[in-house]
Amino acid sequence: MSRRPRWLFEGARVLDAVEDREGIVQFIGDYEDPATRRFTPEAVFLRPEGGGREWVVSDHRALRPVDDR
Numbered sequence: 396m397s398r399r400p401r402w403l404f405e406g407a408r409v410l411d412a413v414e415d416r417e418g419i420v421q422f423i424g425d426y427e428d429p430a431t432r433r434f435t436p437e438a439v440f441l442r443p444e445g446g447g448r449e450w451v452v453s454d455h456r457a458l459r460p461v462d463d464r
Contacts, residue, residue, distance in 0.1 A: 408461040
């Protein structure tokens, strides 16, 4: 598994290239998909800025940093 980049930390604004939307990193940790029982270490839990439904990214390589404007 590749190491997490330095810009990827809790509270960082990121772009999920797969979902094509921005989110705030809420948590980085282990995740087990309840439907498939597939285990992912260091999954990235995101939520939209301002609140909303959380989503999980299993592979951090799909994420890009968002420049603060």
